[in-house]
Amino acid sequence: MQTPTRAKIRLCVEHPLGVGQAVPLSPEQAHYLFGVMRKGVGDAIALFNGRDGEWTSEVVEAGKKRGILACREQAAPQQMPPDLWLIFAPIKKERTDFIVEKAAELGCARILPVQTEFTNSGRIRQDRLQAHALEAAEQCLGTFVPPVDEMVPLSKLLAGWDGARRILWADESLVGAAETLAGLAPGPWAILIGPEGGFSEAEREKLRALPFVTPVSLGPRILRADTAAVAAITLWQAALGDWR
């Protein structure tokens, strides 16, 4: 929605960033910058690493499969998301990609795919989902990339859950109910979104019994899982997060 006034090309790197810091490129990054984007020595590239904010850097060495960038100045401070996790059951491929992209854009700190009884997909490509989160941060001028976990069964995740982090459960049986986020306390939270088909009755009973789980309604309409994820993150950010 906004034309960046900072360097147009943004790269996420592992390397520390700071005044005068030299940042070596991976072969893939060198190929992308110099082969695909036709950049060369002297061009400006924006860098971030999830810790040191965004830095404007300059290409000082450019090779076919290698290159070095030199940090010049900080262009934006590090912006960390609030302490919100997203737990979701992967659905169809495009919609799963979409959920990860939107969670990264809207400011989630961690993304946890879970397998539920009605989860359609038995496995996910964690690396692909992580790449989507990274791309969302690169495109939206973010300086933080939420880690995407490997998928685990929901039952296992809940068994080892630290109750200090509360779970906001988008409970599809509450469609039209008045269970809103009003009155909830800030702090560490996770949002839980079910798969197409919802949770099983056994899962629902378990969730209802957990003291750290709060069910919430997302309005009077039935929402697809991807829509529910975006709506729930938005409401949490506005009520308890950094959109206040």
Place this chain on the structure above:
Amino acid sequence: MQTPTRAKIRLCVEHPLGVGQAVPLSPEQAHYLFGVMRKGVGDAIALFNGRDGEWTSEVVEAGKKRGILACREQAAPQQMPPDLWLIFAPIKKERTDFIVEKAAELGCARILPVQTEFTNSGRIRQDRLQAHALEAAEQCLGTFVPPVDEMVPLSKLLAGWDGARRILWADESLVGAAETLAGLAPGPWAILIGPEGGFSEAEREKLRALPFVTPVSLGPRILRADTAAVAAITLWQAALGDWR
């Protein structure tokens, strides 16, 4: 997110629905029901028309390109969305489809594509977007399909605007500002979302000068246009719409 307990297959029709009402099928609908879905005489089909709620009907005649359904009983009352329109500038194809789908799911009453100075696409397929809105309603157990207008220039839309309907402008220059929806009055509203690249300075000046336009911030992060649309509709629904 929920397994429908009503008839699994849902069709949107033009015909009035009511006790004993016979509903003739179009050749496409007959092909879909009897050819693709292998339904036949005696099977239950859910019907809605945007006015009479959802009705459970029964197939009483099934042909290759024709068929008749008979309404048996109302399965759900008509659910109208609140008086919220979405004005948006079409972006890439998939993301435009997505915006229309989500607007229909989240409860918008009308969808208005507009051409802005930085709108990438010079034309849209109104019929394709309308079909997406219809499919979203069919899939999400909705009983209303928001009409999708033909695209018009934003300047023309604003020139003929009835000021009794206020416009909530997701102003990308307010990223991080404290301009929230708190304190806004209910009533007829429209949400305005800009294209990738935002609005031009001329457009921004014009919008700022209009008495019925209220700028709002969508948090401290830069959002893609499709994310901004979903987030803004969600916030409006929670603050002023039927999610309260």
